[in-house]
Amino acid sequence: MPDLKLFVAPNTCARVPTIALEEIGVPFDTELIRTAANQQNSAEFLKLNPKGKVPTLLINGTPLTENVAILSWLNATFPDAGLLPRSNSALEALQQTADLAFFSATVHPTVTRVAMPLKFIEDKELSFEIVRPVGIEAMNKIMAMIDARLKSGPWWYGDAWSVVDGYLFWVWARILGVGYPGDAYRNIQRHHDLSIARPAIQRAMLREEKNIEILKSEGLYIPPR
Structure with a gap:
């Protein structure tokens, strides 16, 4: 059994491999990166991931970065967990790799424009007045496509849950x-409701909630806005 440690931060896409690991059911540790304190750019963390980002998965002490690679490795290493269809x-x-890449390379950057517009324009007013509306417009097209796909089944691949979900x-x-x-995307909302009911996702969210409480106690939690 490999020794696994996942570096995470609340509300980030590190939630996705956390869910995957909870679905697999193997022991793993998570380590909180305090982004408000710029810990992702510390010399110690940059030795593991020079890109200064979470998630980063340590596998027997060796770092693996990028969700597509991390999720693909987990699927190949634990094939019986059903992270992806056989x-x-x-x-x-x-094609399954392409689905993961779609979320990583197309959907995720659009999420950033909606959720973190200040990454693109330092002026707060302009970022929320210009960047976010453009992001929402782009996201509407993506969500319409995803909602249409989910008409044929509750999950991305039909009846079986996968890590794409x-x-x-x-x-x-x-x-x-x-x-x-x-509100218009009823199939995605149904998907979300079904996802919340999964025990593995509940365990992943509990880990995240504990980290949020740690950050709050340290005055380092920045809520979504």
């Missing part, structure tokens, strides 16, 4: 948390 061909496996769970919660108008 593929019947190399092409089918790559864990990614969608984070995306939806993150944008709703800053006021994204999502």
Whole structure:
């Protein structure tokens, strides 16, 4: 059994591999990175991940970064956990990688424009007046496509949950948390409600809630806005 430690921060996409690890059911530790204190850019953390980002997964002391790689490694290492459907061909496996990449490379940057517009324009007023509306417009197109896909089944791949659903769970919660108008996307809302009921997701959220309490006690918690 590999020794696993996941570096996380509340509300970030580190929630996705946390969910994956809880679904697998193997022992793992999480270490909180205090982004408000710029800990992600500390010399110690940059030795593990020079990009200064979470998630970072230590596997027997060796770091692996980027959600697509982390989730793919977990799926390959623990195939019986069902993080992704068993593929019947190399092409089918790559299509699953493409789904993860879609969330990582297309959806996630749009989430950032909606949830963290200050990353693009330092002026607070302009960021919320210009960047966020553009992000919402782009997100509407993405959410319409995802909502249409979910008509054929409760999960991304139909009847079976996958870690792609864990990614969608984070995306939806993150944008709703800053006021994204999502009432029209009933299939995604149903997906979110089903996701919340999963014990593994409840355990992942409990870990996150404990970290939020730690940050609050240290005066370092920045709530979504």
